[in-house]
Amino acid sequence: MTLPGSPFLAWQGPDLCLDGVNLRELVRQHGSPLYAYSRQAMLAALAPYQQALQGREHLICYAVKANSNLAVLQTFAQAGCGFDIVSSGELTRVLAAGGDAAKVVFSGVGKTRAEMAEALKVGVKCFNVESTAELEVLSQVAHGLGLTARVSLRVNPDVDAGTHPYISTGLKGNKFGVAHDHALATYERAASLPGIEVVGIDCHIGSQITDVSPYLDALDRVLDLVDAIEAKGIRIHHLDLGGGLGITYTDEVPPKADELIAQLLARIDARGHGHRQVMFEPGRSLVGNAGVLLTEVLFLKEGEQKNFCVVDAAMNDLMRPALYEAWMGIVNTQQRAPEQAQVWDVVGPVCESGDWLGRDRALSVEPGDVLAVLSAGAYGMTMASNYNTRGRAAEIMVDGGQTWVIRERETVAQLIANERLI
Numbered sequence: 268m269t270l271p272g273s274p275f276l277a278w279q280g281p282d283l284c285l286d287g288v289n290l291r292e293l294v295r296q297h298g299s300p301l302y303a304y305s306r307q308a309m310l311a312a313l314a315p316y317q318q319a320l321q322g323r324e325h326l327i328c329y330a331v332k333a334n335s336n337l338a339v340l341q342t343f344a345q346a347g348c349g350f351d352i353v354s355s356g357e358l359t360r361v362l363a364a365g366g367d368a369a370k371v372v373f374s375g376v377g378k379t380r381a382e383m384a385e386a387l388k389v390g391v392k393c394f395n396v397e398s399t400a401e402l403e404v405l406s407q408v409a410h411g412l413g414l415t416a417r418v419s420l421r422v423n424p425d426v427d428a429g430t431h432p433y434i435s436t437g438l439k440g441n442k443f444g445v446a447h448d449h450a451l452a453t454y455e456r457a458a459s460l461p462g463i464e465v466v467g468i469d470c471h472i473g474s475q476i477t478d479v480s481p482y483l484d485a486l487d488r489v490l491d492l493v494d495a496i497e498a499k500g501i502r503i504h505h506l507d508l509g510g511g512l513g514i515t516y517t518d519e520v521p522p523k524a525d526e527l528i529a530q531l532l533a534r535i536d537a538r539g540h541g542h543r544q545v546m547f548e549p550g551r552s553l554v555g556n557a558g559v560l561l562t563e564v565l566f567l568k569e570g571e572q573k574n575f576c577v578v579d580a581a582m583n584d585l586m587r588p589a590l591y592e593a594w595m596g597i598v599n600t601q602q603r604a605p606e607q608a609q610v611w612d613v614v615g616p617v618c619e620s621g622d623w624l625g626r627d628r629a630l631s632v633e634p635g636d637v638l639a640v641l642s643a644g645a646y647g648m649t650m651a652s653n654y655n656t657r658g659r660a661a662e663i664m665v666d667g668g669q670t671w672v673i674r675e676r677e678t679v680a681q682l683i684a685n686e687r688l689i
């Protein structure tokens with residue numbers, strides 16, 4: 268049975284293992300549902316980024332929102348990464364995990380004054396500013412504190428990343444970034460404001476991108492702007508090309524990170540911009556295929572039109588199928604006879620018809636089996652909620668056969684702790 272995109276997942280006899288750890292055993296020990304991640308898989312996904320950028324001034328800023336567990340952030344901090352954050356909560360996580368504030372870029376369309384002040388005080392590398400209005404407020408906040416905000420404008424290059432509409436961010440109709448046509452004027456405004464220092468330019472065109480061409484198109488548009496901005500005497504130190512590289516969930520064949528970067532660097536050099544620091548903000552491509560969501564089969568419910576395999580994980584644990592109709596691989600962690608296979612909709616206990624993890628899946632399964640939802644390392648746990656008063660799953664990190672509980676299972680007592688009777 269093939270396992271799309273997950274090099275550290277493998278069968279040992281009939282048992283599915285993550286970096287040598289038997290996943291069914293893991294659920295016996297730690298309960299279900301359970302997220303499990305391979306630290307080695309994360310580092311292996313980072314390596315091609317680092318290799319392709321070797322010898323060049325660069326910074327890889329892991330996008331915290333993909334998977335913000337402290338142990339994940341610690342793994343990337345120890346590997347030399349910076350971080351792309353979108354809230355002061357994420358900043359707190361980065362610092363708690365040993366990350367370096369001087370390697371943090373602060374993205375997002377809706378930063379509050381309090382968040383700006385906090386990031387200024389710890390000395391983040393750069394604010395990725397998304398509007399003129401934000402720029403004016405950032406200037407006031409920085410000036411008021413007697414500090415300087417280093418800024419890069421997130422420009423919207425108006426290219427179609429060819430991905431799902433909810434995760435496409437570089438088109439004119441999106442809420443993100445400064446419109447390409449207004450970028451030059453906004454840079455001139457930035458250069459004139461107190462408390463602001465222009466240091467770079469950035470773009471981020473979407474997520475789960477499986478082609479090189481939208482990246483090259485966006486890069487060309489960004490470099491056109493850099494030429495125009497520098498012609499006005501404003502110095503651009505770094506080029507931040509965002510994240511967005513896709514992973515294999517089923518049969519997608521995204522470019523490899525090193526091949527993508529080689530092509531981008533070649534274009535940067537050919538256009539005479541090779542002296543600039545190059546930055547990326549990968550999220551999904553570093554952690555997506557490093558993780559699985561494990562869930563126990565509660566009941567098999569055969570119907571006239573559909574058979575339902577009811578599991579104990581739900582849309583609150585893993586939202587991607589419900590939110591984007593995302594297809595994620597589902598396998599039984601214990602291989603059973605293939606001739607037993609039937610077609611099932613794998614559904615959770617939550618009271619919504621949208622609560623499904625997979626539809627029309629051929630699975631050989633019995634109650635009590637443990638299923639693994641594959642490629643669940645990114646935008647899984649970070650999007651989890653407490654809908655239906657369900658505590659969030661525990662998280663486990665494995666590394667070379669060793670395991671760590673990196674987040675305890677949430678209890679109902681914790682869920683209601685902040686509520687009060689009238």
Ligand SMILES: *Cc1c(COP(=O)(O)O)cnc(C)c1O
Pocket residue numbers: 330332333351374375471473474475509510511512548549550551552
């Ligand atoms: C979400 C996000 C990323 C990471 O995107 P991936 O598709 O997970 O690589 C990077 N930069 C910004 C600004 C983002 O919002």
